[in-house]
Every structure is written in structure tokens, then in C-alpha cells.
Amino acid sequence: MSIAQGLYLSVAKEFSETPGPRSREEGDFSGEEFLDRVLVPKFDQAVREKVTLTVDLDGTEGYATSFLESAFGGLARRHSPKKVLEVIRFKSDDEPFLIDEIKRYVTAATQ
């Protein structure tokens, strides 16, 4: 299935420049909060409109493994790794390794 270029999501602008821990109980700006409040609505919209969702990871102080696994691994557990990788494009000029890292969590996620 070919997907047209579409939605854009900047973590720094639409969520926080200081992404936090894994879950809400552990602190502010958690991966779980990002998943529920920002990522899932945008992802669902992209799926409905049959367009890609570009997630811009630049402009933050950095991402902990716990945050990334909770957010992107969590999304892959709700949908499927294949669907997530089909819809989402990642942009990371600040730290190109992040893209590979996130794809690992998505691929390793089991529903």
C-alpha cells in the first residue's frame, strides 16, 4: 500500500523539550503520556487519512530508553510493528542513531 506524504509531529513543540520517564506515576512528560495525548491521536488521524506521519525528534534535551520504549514500543503493541513502521517516518538531525534505536523498540514490541 502506498501512503502519501502527510502529517507532521514535533516532540519538542507539541509535547516537551524535556521528555521524561516511562510512566505517568514516575513523573512529568512520560512516554506513556506522550503516547496517549499526542502520538496515538496523530497516528490514528494519519491512518484514517492514509498519509504518513513524520515524527520530528529534534529540539529536545535527549530521550531516555524508558521514554522511547514506552511511547513507540507502546504504539506498536496497540497496533502492530509493521503498521507503525509503515505509517511513521522519523526525523532526527540532532542524533541520527535515535531512528535505529526506536525502530528496534517497535520491532521488538509484542502485542
Added chain:
Amino acid sequence: MKTAAGILVGIFVTVCIAAYFQIGGLRLNLEIKPVELATFLVSAFIAVFLQYYLATQVNDRRSEKNLLIDNCRDALTILKSCRDLFWNCYESGKLTKSNKTSILGYLRSLANSLDSLESAVGLSQFSKLKYQFRPAKDAYFSYKNALTGSGFPARPYRNDALADHEKTYRDLNAEIQSLLFQINKQR
């Protein structure tokens, strides 16, 4: 260098003139022998080739190696800073906001250092080594997971985090050193 060449040319011309006028029993044989002429031309070509081409090549390779080895050293230095910071946090039993920022900052520097090393290797004469980056990348992700996985940054590091950190630190350190040795032994 120029003086030595001048002296050699001078001696050659003097001997030729002496042979032409048959001075001191010297004699000039004007017969051209193709095999000897070819041997002379090959020898002259090799002399020029060795001096200019090979010497330049060796210098270029050495410069590239030095550059890549410096990149490896940078990565090792950042990794050591990361380890020191981890130890400070572990010993103090605290993980402050400033610690979190520093740890994420060091990890980003380390990732970017490895990324630029990989790119530089790809552009160098040792580009085949690019395919040996996978283990170093895997080791980096394991190290990052040990530092910022599980309860980070909500909970301070505990004993299990210490064991995990030491193991993944050793693995990543060994992978970067292995890359450094492989770069250094390239011919």
C-alpha cells in the same frame, strides 16, 4: 635534492663528452639496444612511480588512519565521562534533574561520535570496515539501555543497575577499541 640531481646530471654530461672525444680511454657506443633501452625506461618509471605515487599514497593512508583513530579516541573519552557520571550518581544514591540532563547529553555526544566515525570510515580508503560497525552500535544501544532504561530518571541507580552498567560499559569499550585496532592495522 636539486643540488644532488644537478651534480648527477653534470657527471653524466661530463662522462658523455669525455666518451665522445675518447678522453681517458672512454668510448661512446651509439648503437641502440632495444632490450637495454626498455630496461632503462622501466627502471626510470619505477623510480619516479615509487617516489611520487607510492609515497603520496602511504602518506594519505596514514593521515586518514590518524583521523579515524582520533575519532575512536574521542568516543572512548566520552564513554569514560559517562561512566564517571554514572558512578557519581550511584555513589550519591541520587539522580537529580541536572544528572539526567548530563547523562542524556553524554549519550547523545557518544552516539554522534560513533555516527561520525562510521561516516568517516565510509568515506575513507578503509570503507570495507563500515560493515563492522554493527557490533559497536548494538553495544551502544545496550549501554544506553543500562543507563536510561527501567526506572530512569525517576529512580536512582541501584545494585542491579551497577552490574548491568559495568557489563555493557566493558562491551562497548571493547568494541570501540577493536575498531581502533582494526583501523590501525589496515595496509
